[in-house]
Each structure stands twice: as C-alpha cells, then as structure tokens.
Amino acid sequence: MNTFENVAVAKEANIYFEGKVTSRTILFKNGEKKTLGIMLPGEYEFSTGNKEVMEITAGNLHVKLPGSENWETYVSGTVFEVPANSSFKLIVKETTDYCCSYIEE
Amino acid sequence: MNTFENVAVAKEANIYFEGKVTSRTILFKNGEKKTLGIMLPGEYEFSTGNKEVMEITAGNLHVKLPGSENWETYVSGTVFEVPANSSFKLIVKETTDYCCSYIEE
Numbered sequence: 001m002n003t004f005e006n007v008a009v010a011k012e013a014n015i016y017f018e019g020k021v022t023s024r025t026i027l028f029k030n031g032e033k034k035t036l037g038i039m040l041p042g043e044y045e046f047s048t049g050n051k052e053v054m055e056i057t058a059g060n061l062h063v064k065l066p067g068s069e070n071w072e073t074y075v076s077g078t079v080f081e082v083p084a085n086s087s088f089k090l091i092v093k094e095t096t097d098y099c100c101s102y103i104e105e
Numbered sequence: 106m107n108t109f110e111n112v113a114v115a116k117e118a119n120i121y122f123e124g125k126v127t128s129r130t131i132l133f134k135n136g137e138k139k140t141l142g143i144m145l146p147g148e149y150e151f152s153t154g155n156k157e158v159m160e161i162t163a164g165n166l167h168v169k170l171p172g173s174e175n176w177e178t179y180v181s182g183t184v185f186e187v188p189a190n191s192s193f194k195l196i197v198k199e200t201t202d203y204c205c206s207y208i209e210e
Binding site: 005006024 | 111123124162163
C-alpha cells in the first residue's frame with residue numbers, strides 16, 4: 001500500500017458541489033500540504049491560491065488549464081499543474097481519485 | 106482544525122458504489138485503523154469484519170443495525186456501533202462525512 005507516513009490528517013472533509021467533489025487535508029511535518037480527493041462525474045471550475053500539482057490516482061477527466069483553448073485528457077498515473085491565483089475547468093468522465101500538492105512559490 | 110497526528114494515510118481511496126461511498130485509510134502507530142469517508146445520498150448495505158464504531162462528522166442518514174427492526178437517524182456528532190461479522194443498511198439523506206474505527210476484539 002502506497003502511504004504518506006508521519007502526517008496529520010484533518011478529521012473533517014472538505015466538501016464541494018454537494019459532495020460530488022470531496023477531499024481530505026494532509027499536513028506534513030515540513031509544512032507541506034496535500035489533499036487527497038474524489039471527484040464524481042460532472043463539470044466543475046476551481047480557483048487556485050497556491051500553485052497546484054494534481055496527480056491522478058484513478059479515473060478519467062478532461063481539463064482546460066488557464067490560458068489554454070484545449071481540453072486535455074488525464075487518467076491514472078498522469079499529472080497536471082495549475083498556476084497560482086488562476087482557475088481551471090474540469091469535466092470528470094469517470095470517478096476520479098487524486099492527490100493535490102500545494103506549492104508555495 | 107481537529108486532526109489525527111503522526112499517522113500514515115493510504116494514497117489511494119477506497120471506492121464503493123461507483124464513488125458514491127469513498128474513504129481514506131488511516132493507520133496509527135499503535136496498529137489502530139480508521140477510515141475517513143464520504144457517503145452521498147443513496148441506499149447502501151455494508152458488511153463488517155471487525156467491529157466498527159461509526160462517528161458521523163456531518164450529514165444525515167438512517168441506519169438499520171443487524172438484529173434491529175428499526176431505522177434510527179444519525180446526524181453530526183452522533184455515533185453508532187456495528188458488531189463484527191455482520192451487515193447493516195444505510196439510507197443516506199444528506200451527504201455524510203464519517204470516521205469509522207475498526208475494533209479488534
């Protein structure tokens with residue numbers, strides 16, 4: 001089992017879009033923060049504060065990154081980055097499990 | 106923020122019912138195991154291995170415990186227990202955030 005060790009986990013979930021997107025906040029001892037999340041099929045738009053690195057653990061989704069005219073497809077094992085202070089659109093085709101890393105720049 | 110400290114978290118989600126029920130596995134240094142989960146509205150039946158203590162962090166659901174003829178309602182801040190090696194039925198009325206503890210007897 002692939003695990004994050006010696007971390008703190010928030011007991012309460014982050015819940016968006018009536019539960020169709022949810023995540024758990026993971027805090028590392030070095031101050032790093034990640035969320036582990038699930039997105040059910042649907043269309044969503046999110047805004048970023050810090051830069052985000054989104055690693056797809058399972059699922060299938062289309063992503064339109066800020067400044068791009070194109071939708072790109074991401075599946076298990078792929079990664080995309082979203083700049084700080086921007087927004088991006090998602091069309092989730094299959095229930096998607098992800099790990100999002102928040103990068104302070 | 107209420108957190109579990111110094112734990113290991115599985116990177117991959119546990120996904121049931123096409124993503125309508127998902128959870129994250131948390132392992133404690135003393136060997137204890139919990140899952141933090143989300144259940145979207147719907148009707149579900151689950152089987153237990155170990156005894157389970159289900160703490161509802163947010164939401165609203167009806168539960169029919171093994172051996173009971175009655176449906177009981179649980180909301181944020183309430184807890185119910187499910188015996189080992191049994192099954193229980195749930196009708197989730199509102200997106201429910203829970204913490205499940207697995208008790209070895």
